[in-house]
Amino acid sequence: MRFISTRSTDGSSFSASEAILKGLAPDGGLFIPDSIPHLDSVDLSKGSWWAMYEALKPYFEGDELESDLEDICRNAFSFPVPFHENGGKDYLELYYGPTAAFKDFGARFLAFSMEKLLEKRGENLTILVATSGDTGGAVASAFHNRAHLSVKVLFPEGRVAERQRRQLTGWDGNVESYEVSGSFDDCQRMVKEAFMDSSLSGLSSANSINLGRLLPQMAYYVYASSMYLAKYGKKPVFIIPSGNAGNATGAYWAKAMGAPIDSIVLAANANRPITDYLETGHYEPRPSVKTLANAMDVGAPSNIERLFAMFPDYDAFRANVSAYSVSDDEILRTIKEVYDESGYIICPHTACGERVRRAVVSAGNSVVVSTAHPAKFNEIVEPLIGSAVPIPESLYEIMQRPSKAKRISADYHNLF
């Protein structure tokens, strides 16, 4: 199994492990499989992690991690992947990992994979991550206590929510948190400058575009669609709250492998580069706008390159991708509506998915992907439902840890 760059012109290819360690292809493109393998079915009797392992296996055929893959999956996917059943119009709850959002799947798979690869090589890496909120927490948690790896998390002082801050600073040992007096852009600039400083070595990133974060997102769609088919005898329509479209790209890869998926619908917030492309045939990245579903505030989705590689012209794109945009008012209304109808509590991102389902998906067989636990967005959700959102155990554990961060000025030399 080989991987190529979305910008490849010279035919050079890479193993999965090489792609995972490199992050970005040498030509600046993103790694994609040179052909998508076919999978007949997965064994659902051994738990979700096993089905995900079976889905990932073909991508690691002949790879140096092939014999470690089972262990990596068992360790990385050590939490449940349940459906909230709602008469076939179900929700897939991807938020039972340590930081209560779907990014735990990818961050943990990447961390355990990198640990194995570095162990084989006898090398060490320091991961630098600049965060405005969620990604940093998922990466810090995933890499905490992984051998051969350390993490430096940078976040802007006074600009992250208290619960997010806890997830960024509740670590010790190999994870250090830096509270930067500056903006998120300053944090990103510091990371870039550190990467360009040739006197520093052994630095790496854990970006969401890394193949090691994307493949697990393919794997849970194989598992979930197979479960849905087994339960209802029908293939589901997946409705996926999207920003950088990494989660959705995982679903398209799963469908291309033969997973029982009817179709895939993207639910965006007021950031609408993909919705506008579908409407106009003209793709134009733009600055992001701030919304209540802030993990989807993306004006230039990084995975668009992977989607264009799959669906290279407008007609192919339109035949396979649909996307709808949801306003902040609709997000608020949907959280309240769902709670009033059934007592079920959803986060603002999931609310985009549910609004799209109510507005445009007429099929009875649909699954809205719940990307985060509503307790992470209690400031938005609680006033709407008029009561406190119970905190999941994982978040509670992190919030009990002593909070530790070094306060530094916005100069990357302070990190070393």
Ligand SMILES: *Cc1c(COP(=O)(O)O)cnc(C)c1O
């Ligand atoms: C990251 C994130 C998204 C968007 O996922 P993409 O892969 O960037 O499309 C949606 N919801 C939540 C809660 C997230 O953290």
